[in-house]
Amino acid sequence: MKKERKIPEVMKALVAYGKDDYRLETGYPTPECGPDDIIIKTEACGICAGDLKCSHGAAMFWGDEMQPPWVKPPFIPGHEFFGHIVELGENVRDFVLGERLIADQIVPCGACRFCRDGHYWMCQPHNIFGFQECNNGGMAEYVKYPRTAVLSRVPEEMTAEEALLIEPYGCSKHAVDRGQVTNEDILVISGAGTLGLGMVTYARRKNPRKLIVLDMKEERLQKAMEFGADMVWNPGTCDVVKNIMELTGGYGCDVYIEATGHPSSVIQGLNMVRKLGRFVEFSVFGSPTTVDWSVIGDRKELDILGSHLSPYCYPFVIENIMSKNLKTEGVVSAMFPIEEWEKAFEHATGKYGDLKVAIDFR
Structure with a gap:
């Protein structure tokens, strides 16, 4: 007998079907929670320069005569996201419902030579949230963290504007x-x-x-x-x-x-x-x-x-944003609802003077 879910079966999500083919869908299936998974309700998701370049068809994402495609459409973009746990798989022991979490961009396989020797950010399969269908990203109301996701707790007292900078500041x-x-x-x-x-x-x-x-x-x-x-x-x-x-x-x-x-x-x-x-x-x-x-x-x-991604950096960044040792004032300059994603992407180019622009699901 299937367990009754306490979250909707469908959600709003921005879905990439191809370069220059991004669509807002209001009835996209909410991710299923397997026994080792965590489902969060997204609070906000930043728009990265990589998201923009991917949407415009940059070769490093979609491939060309020199390199194969890396993205696996259809996928939900976004890797700078965080939110609260709304579902837990039966095997999950380290977290509880309601906790506020963020994940490293990469979802390491845990089995390749790089994962085994501690260099998980160079995982050979190299699946990153927001670029492959198997790891949909944060431009949706709900996101699944699989078993191998590298998770960090986000303090409740941290503002959304500060939390949006955990991922980019980790890379920095x-x-x-x-x-x-x-x-x-x-x-x-x-x-x-x-x-x-x-x-x-x-x-x-x-x-x-x-x-x-x-x-x-x-x-x-x-x-x-x-x-x-x-x-x-x-x-x-x-x-x-x-x-x-x-x-x-x-x-x-x-x-x-x-x-x-x-x-x-x-x-x-x-x-x-x-x-x-x-x-x-x-x-x-x-x-x-x-x-x-x-x-x-x-x-x-x-x-x-x-320099690639932000290995082992989130705990330091979270602690030092909270202690004000890392400055954040004014970096997040605009937030838009998912319905205005095209406007958000346009602002994220910087043409209007913005720095960090985000999709707001609160």
């Missing part, structure tokens, strides 16, 4: 950690969007010798100063490479973190980082980047470091 922390920033380093962060600002407020705790932030938008540079930058420069109004060289006696910065996703930022960083310096690439790109690789090897012998 991991990127800065990859750069091995010390108090002797001149650090340049290229990009002062949500992720860049998360890097700024976390990097400030590392106390680098100079923390310099680059962005083309003056209002974002002002926010970067509020969050702890020592200097801010607009590449559209000054020669930032020349500025770095003058500041460092012609050597260049020690660490450059690329957080724009624009090819010009990559070239700019390779030009301004010193010999034996560290270049951290975080972004998802919408178009290919062409550089002279001899700069990396023969000319500078650089350490090129990738």
